[in-house]
Amino acid sequence: MPIVAVVDDDEAVREALYDLLLVLGFACRTFDRAEAFMAEYVPHRFDCLITDVSMPGRSGLELQERLRELGSSMPVVIITADTSPATRARAMSGGALACLTKPVKDDVLLHHLRSALGQSASSRDDLRDTPSDE
């Protein structure tokens, strides 16, 4: 079973995503901030990362950039309440698989997770153009 990591400072959102991923057939680990995730991070431990942007401490975008610096190719899905084009552009140029706006639709999330996990080892360039949000 693929393991998805969820980073969000809001407990209610973490709980909800945890159960959604479970019913969608994924295993899930949740973290309340980027630093907590990085403390447990080793390459290939997680198959995908779902992260919020705005959190105390390091933001989700900074987390993504840090992972890229470490050479990680783990697919990253950004979910945020922030609808600004700047945030979205930074997310996508940082290599995010998708940048979804809260509240997230379950089937859209599922679609992105499937494409991420199905092709995580191959080139993800094709995925950049995938519609990321409706």
Add this chain to the structure above:
Amino acid sequence: MSNLFQRAAAGGHASPHAMELADLASESVIVSDVHGVIRYWNAASEALYGWPAMAMVGQRIQTIGSLAHNGTDQFSALLREGRWEGVVHRRGLTGTEVVAAVRQIVRRDTSGAFLDIVEFGRNAGSLSEAAYLRMDAELQSSLAASWELDTSPARPLLDAIAEHRRSGITIDFDRHPDWVDKLLTATRILAVNDRAVRIFGAHAGHEQMIGQPVGAFWPAESRSVLATVLESVASDRTRLELRKMVLSGSLRDPVIKAWHSAEPRPPDAVFVTINGVTNDERTAWELQASESRYRRLVQYLPTALWQVDSRRAGEAFDQLKANGVRDIAGHLERNPDLVEHAKDVVRVTDVNLDAVSLFRAGNPADLIKPVRYIFAAAPGLAERVMISHFEGRRNLIEETRIRAFDGSIIDVLFTVTYPVPPEQLDNTFITMQDISERLNAEQQLRKLQADFSHAGRIATLGELATSIAHEINQPLSAIVTNGETSLRWLARADQNTEKVAQLTSRIVSNARRASDIIQRIRGMAAKHEPEKRLIDLNEVVEEALLFIRHDIDSKSIVLSSTFGADLPKILGDRIQLQQVIINLLVNSVQAIVQSGQPTRRIDAQTSIDDDGCVLFSVLDNGPGVPTADLARVFDSFFSTKDAGIGIGLAICQSIITAHGGRIAGANRPNGGAHFHFTLPVPTISGPDSSGAGDIVR
């Protein structure tokens, strides 16, 4: 006389302007402060004692022995009485004893505060005891009214008169009133001393006299005398004129002296002094002046004021005390006729204009009668006034009511101030303030302040829109995800009812959470009258942080909050105080973002300060406030932000002030700003003071 002139001239050189007239005085003039330290020592003092001013200024007069003729130290008597005169023995420069007849006067400002001691002295060394008395009498005259006059505009006239004189004509100014008028109009006042202002100034003050024609102030009965002496010293620069003059009023047997002033004064400047030899003339006119000042003050005091002769009550109290009465309250309760009697024998002796209008009376005379009418609508007040008086209290303050002469009942703040020995016992003062007007004004002020702070809250909510949207979006997001998860479980063959129940209860609690947030925003956005309740500042701060948390997170600012333990509750309006806290935090966030600091920090702290007030502080590591702006940050419409209109901190200040607290901003020593406010802890007693539901307006 030429001796006097030379001494006068010698003293005119290196002295402060204010003392120039005294420098030119023939008498020793010494000014010292309350500790007896000499501040001024004129040329005549140098001549009399031999010590130069340089040696004496800064010394105590006692360093040269100053003892009164009978060997006592007169200093305390001087301070007590305000004046002292007599003969002192001092040590001269050459070691010889100098005996001087002196007159010392304590000067006070209009509020009665001590200014300095002025001493006028003359050599009395060769005089007999009898002559001392004569010397004392003469000393009275040393307190001269002094003028410095500029005769240069009158030069053509003086020259013309001199021409007449040279041609052998005797000049009699009594027969040339036109010359007198011209001379006194042309001659301008360069300087006058306080005494001249008091005697001749009429209603003019010092400032109004300078530059004016001397004729505008000189009394009519002695104008030709002044013209005569002016003409005399103008025609002979070495002359010192000394004449008796006529002067109605305060001075008896006045003598006028005039002489030409020496360099560096203008060449046509003439000094004129008038000495009046009377026994207690100064005290008399001082009293008169202060009495009339006092009358005017009382008359136009913007508070209704009664002066009451309470001697009869005082006598009765003395009698009661002599009879062993201690419990006055009980005694008055058993003898109510004592109170009724007092209402008739204690009389109002004076009232001011406000008292007349407060009682809707026609004129002051309507109120000058026994005090009974004052207590007509205030049951028990007369007893309480008497009890306080009997118990020797200084005053009594109460909110009460009066019945005005047109029958209307008015709420007033009533204050009575009792005489304390050695004050005169007939000086009991009652003041009343119409508090219905005050309450009305306070109401309007509260409304204005409420509108003002509401406008500020709306502006702040606007700035925090993104943060607030994020805050609501979190529970909504959780609700949607939980709902969708539920539906997926329900659609499956292996339904998990337990899971669905869990998800549904999460939906409910997240919906509640969203609703609470909206409630808070509504509270901030709503217009409401400030309501002061007992509240915990820590809770207020925690709630305020909810509004701005996202804003802080999204800007990668590290917020640390330190809440003081066991803070006493304060009396305040929760919404308004939240507004202040949010505003201070928003300011820090905005400043810090501009600064480009790699690590951005804001500390929010609560504690109790040294005065026992509850303190809230916001510290940041932003750029701080430019020093030049620090004094203005709380001014309305002061802003350093491009988009700011600059009312945020002004509103904060008005809110904190309305809470009886203080707000201030400063820069931290290592960079960054520190804004903080303190709120007083109410000292409320009584059974219902602990409930948070009390509303105190």
